[in-house]
Amino acid sequence: MTSLHRQSISERLTGDEWKLVLLLATINFAHILDFVIVMPLGDQLRHELAITPRQFGYVVSAYGITAMFAGIAAATVIDRFDRRKTMLVSLAAFVLSTVYCGLAPDYSHLLVARGLAGLCGGVVASTVMAFIVDLIPDGRRGRAIGVVTSSFAFASTIGLPIGLSLANWTGHFGTPFLAIAGLGVLVWFLTAGLLPSLPGVPKERRVGPLTMLSTVMRQANHLWSFAFMMAMIFGTFMIVPFIAPYLEANCGLSRNHLPIIYAVAGVCSLFVMNVSGWLTDRFGARRVFVIAASAAVVMTLVITNLPVVSLAVAVLVTSLFMSVASSRMVPAQAMMLRSADPKARGAFTSLNSAMSHFATGVGPLISGMIIGEQFPGGPLTNYWLAGLVAVCFGMLAIGLSFLLRAPSVTVLFSPDAASEQA
Secondary structure (H helix, E strand, C coil), X not given: CCHHHHHHHHCCCCHHHHHHHHHHHHHHHHHHHHHHCCHHHHHHHHHXXXXXXXXXXXXXXXXXXXXXXXXXXXXXXXXXXXXXXXXXXXXXXXXXXXXXXXXXXXXHXXXXXXXXXXXXXXXXXXXXXXXXXXXXXXXXXXXXXXXXXXXXXXXXXXXXXHHHHHHHHHCCCCHHHXXXXXXXXXXXXXXXXXXXXXXXXXXHHXXXXXXXXXXXXXXXXXXXXXXXHHHXXXXXXXXXXXXXXXXXXXXXXXXXXXHHHHHHHHHHHHHHHHHHHHHHHHHCHHHHHHHHHHHHHHHXXXXXXXXXXXXXXXXXXXXXXXXXXXXXXXXXXXXXXXXXCHHHHHHHHHHHHHHHHHHHHHHHHHHHHHCEECCCXXXXXXXXXXXXXXXXXXXXXXXXXXXXXXXXXXXXXXXXXXXXXX
16 A cells, blocks of 8 residues: 555544534534525615615624624633533524524614624634644644535525525515524534533643734734735625625516525536636646636626626626635635644634634625615615725735745744744
């Protein structure tokens, strides 16, 4: 047996690891679906709650911004508590906050509910990552992270069309949130029965939060990675939350068309992401990213200037935009993980997740300040201008991708270990 063959076997997840990873992916699916479901409900929210595009931007942003603060706080103190108990408590709070979203009677209540859901979702995301870092060996951790993060694609492919169909069937924006809360209850019981206990790290072995954050932040590679990721997500989330309202208000599509549009776009995105992974391995991450990101720039201009179109054209344009935007993520993640110091990768991943939440929160805020409406509930204005700003962020991400490098010096958490290495 060759060493390469032995290595490939060692990198395969074991049966118990697969069970853990699939459970974590299910948990991730529930809270990500709660995050993305609000975006295609934009036009329905504008009419049912009489909110403006700027207020809708606040609603979308509330989740990401509070999730960022929760993620940073959780990353700094999560080592002190039993991971299983943390997950169960945060999941229970997530279910309650999602019920609150579904029953929110007006804009103010919905804004508070989305903020609370983001707080819980941020803790859930950090705890999911903590289980992977602590229980999956480094040689198999990348594959585990890939499986867990693929839940975003499944939430878009399966969850969004079902949620939109429920909203259309009942005529109320809150129905999808109540359905997600019901799913959350099932996930809670699965977690209680299957998730192993993972005690907190003993006090003498804990890394101080300031030490952990400074270890990550004092490396140029990490700072370039955060800037790269944030530019890419800013460009995407300035556009994505307003696609459904724009298609309905400006392009002549109806609410009943949205499940079809998002289902096809989700399937295409999932397929293209897998092709992107193969291309990344075959031709290199940066080359694939630059091509995909360039295509995303073009499709951003197309979708933000779309006139009145047929359903077929809307499906085609939305699918192309979602596919090229999603295809950037695989090579982007590969470049970012390669640029991270291996000894600080856990802290880097946690902080990167928090920065991602921040970008998903601020992106809609920026576009919400740019986009207006001709009259309350009417066609959107200046979506094309938001598209131009998003294109600038996309081109910035392409430029920053050339600054990502593999670390030349490994920085350790332990001062003694660092001095030994020096």
